[in-house]
Amino acid sequence: MKYVVAEASEIESGGRKIVSVAGRSIGVFNLDGEFFALRNRCPHQGGKLCEGKLWGVIRSERPGDFEYRPSREILCCPWHGWEFHVRTGQSWCAPERLRVRRYEVETVAGEEIAEAAEVTAAPIEDPDAPSPGMVKGPYTAETYPVSREGEYLVVEIPG
Amino acid sequence: MIDADVHIPNPRLRDLYPLLPEHWVEHFNNTVDKGASQEYYPPRSPVAGRRGGLEELREAVFDQGGAELAISSCLYAVDSVHNPDVAAALAAATNDWQSREWLEQEPRLRGSVVAPIQLPAAAAEEIERCADRPGFVQVLIPARTEHPLGSRLYHPLWKTIERSGLVAAIHFGGAPVMPPTPTGWPSFFLEEYTAMAQVFATQLTSMIVEGVFDACPDLRVVFLESGFTWIPSHLWRMDKEWRNLRRLVPWVRRPPSDYFREHVRVGIQPLDAPPDPAHLGEVVDQLGSDDLLLYASDYPHVHACDAGDLLFRLLPESLGRKIRSENARSFYRMGG
Numbered sequence: 345m346k347y348v349v350a351e352a353s354e355i356e357s358g359g360r361k362i363v364s365v366a367g368r369s370i371g372v373f374n375l376d377g378e379f380f381a382l383r384n385r386c387p388h389q390g391g392k393l394c395e396g397k398l399w400g401v402i403r404s405e406r407p408g409d410f411e412y413r414p415s416r417e418i419l420c421c422p423w424h425g426w427e428f429h430v431r432t433g434q435s436w437c438a439p440e441r442l443r444v445r446r447y448e449v450e451t452v453a454g455e456e457i458a459e460a461a462e463v464t465a466a467p468i469e470d471p472d473a474p475s476p477g478m479v480k481g482p483y484t485a486e487t488y489p490v491s492r493e494g495e496y497l498v499v500e501i502p503g
Numbered sequence: 504m505i506d507a508d509v510h511i512p513n514p515r516l517r518d519l520y521p522l523l524p525e526h527w528v529e530h531f532n533n534t535v536d537k538g539a540s541q542e543y544y545p546p547r548s549p550v551a552g553r554r555g556g557l558e559e560l561r562e563a564v565f566d567q568g569g570a571e572l573a574i575s576s577c578l579y580a581v582d583s584v585h586n587p588d589v590a591a592a593l594a595a596a597t598n599d600w601q602s603r604e605w606l607e608q609e610p611r612l613r614g615s616v617v618a619p620i621q622l623p624a625a626a627a628e629e630i631e632r633c634a635d636r637p638g639f640v641q642v643l644i645p646a647r648t649e650h651p652l653g654s655r656l657y658h659p660l661w662k663t664i665e666r667s668g669l670v671a672a673i674h675f676g677g678a679p680v681m682p683p684t685p686t687g688w689p690s691f692f693l694e695e696y697t698a699m700a701q702v703f704a705t706q707l708t709s710m711i712v713e714g715v716f717d718a719c720p721d722l723r724v725v726f727l728e729s730g731f732t733w734i735p736s737h738l739w740r741m742d743k744e745w746r747n748l749r750r751l752v753p754w755v756r757r758p759p760s761d762y763f764r765e766h767v768r769v770g771i772q773p774l775d776a777p778p779d780p781a782h783l784g785e786v787v788d789q790l791g792s793d794d795l796l797l798y799a800s801d802y803p804h805v806h807a808c809d810a811g812d813l814l815f816r817l818l819p820e821s822l823g824r825k826i827r828s829e830n831a832r833s834f835y836r837m838g839g
């Protein structure tokens with residue numbers, strides 16, 4: 345099912361909106377014009393993940409060395425600090441064990457909502473993967489043309 | 504069987520005279536300075552080392568104990584000496600004495616380089632001087648140090664040890680200027696000995712978090728007389744805290760427990776065994792790897808129970824074999 349959750353202009357770049365859809369709480373994030381939605385429930389112990397702070401990617405080759413990319417795509421759970429990549433829902437620490445449910449978000453022109461077009465997911469190499477071992481999930485941003493007027497965000501919930 | 508922790512007694516100052524520069528011999532003869540402190544333990548207590556000779560060690564460790572090889576250390580506390588030149592001279596003389604009187608006399612005996620750890624640069628020089636001598640397989644580092652061992656002050660020293668190919672043996676004790684507990688000076692030996700596990704835990708955390716193993720990926724560390732039953736819960740806690748605080752130490756790219764299992768081995772003495780041996784089996788299991796424990800008798804110190812007997816009765820035969828010899832053989836790259 346697809347749900348209209350916001351106007352695109354409502355969520356500024358770097359911002360988020362937490363919405364209730366189909367009985368669950370979901371966070372919709374704007375990363376530099378791209379939108380992502382995550383379930384607001386941490387797979388660790390159920391913390392309100394989408395209320396966590398966003399961080400850039402930080403890597404290091406040796407003590408005292410910091411390589412920082414200010415992408416602010418890492419969401420840190422307010423309960424115990426597990427980190428999740430907003431683009432993929434992938435947890436950073438233990439990619440195999442924990443993965444938050446990722447929903448697909450499309451930006452579609454107003455008139456297309458009625459047509460309920462099918463969306464195809466295209467796997468894209470993630471340039472911000474925080475570590476080589478991180479699993480990259482497919483996502484579907486920018487698959488549809490964005491109209492400047494009447495621009496809505498649509499979240500698709502499977503089932 | 505390989506015995507990973509036996510002790511040779513401290514040299515008496517006069518044993519070192521033939522090996523010390525003449526002006527230091529004169530200094531010791533003419534002043535109240537009588538070198539490093541002799542013992543961590545109260546004199547004549549059961550845990551205090553008896554001053555046995557090589558014959559006594561041969562008989563106890565090899566003939567009766569059944570070891571094929573034994574890794575020895577001499578706990579002469581050069582880290583207690585405040586004069587840097589005296590500390591360095593005593594360390595060098597002690598190493599020459601170890602070579603001459605012990606390691607060259609007994610081919611089954613391996614040794615530990617004594618170094619003035621309070622002076623990292625001087626310690627590095629002494630380690631380089633001894634690294635290629637026959638018999639030395641590790642550097643002795645007292646568990647208690649003036650700064651946490653992960654401090655960047657020590658990173659050049661860790662690099663030297665890594666390059667030398669020696670293992671870093673962190674051993675119970677130490678006589679730095681700092682108190683032996685995390686909250687200050689205790690009043691009784693009982694407090695000091697009990698707190699030693701916390702000292703080890705702190706050093707382990709420091710080394711991992713401050714990136715010693717990231718800076719020195721080939722560094723190997725062995726904990727001697729640390730006990731090991733505290734380790735599983737400590738690792739769990741470190742991994743947990745790492746998840747929310749790792750951004751400040753991004754060089755720590757894997758859970759801290761991974762570093763521990765890759766770089767550190769632990770002697771089995773003293774065994775802080777729970778009253779029910781079945782619980783001990785669980786603790787060994789919780790260490791998360793069969794490669795970690797090394798048989799160690801701690802000769803000639805006497806502990807309340809024989810850790811080896813208890814463990815080997817309890818653990819599966821294959822794990823017992825690893826603890827008895829295979830783990831030490833591969834960690835120390837002893838071949839055979």
Ligand code: FES
Nearest residue numbers: 386388389391421
């Ligand atoms: S509930 Fe999110 S980190 Fe524990």
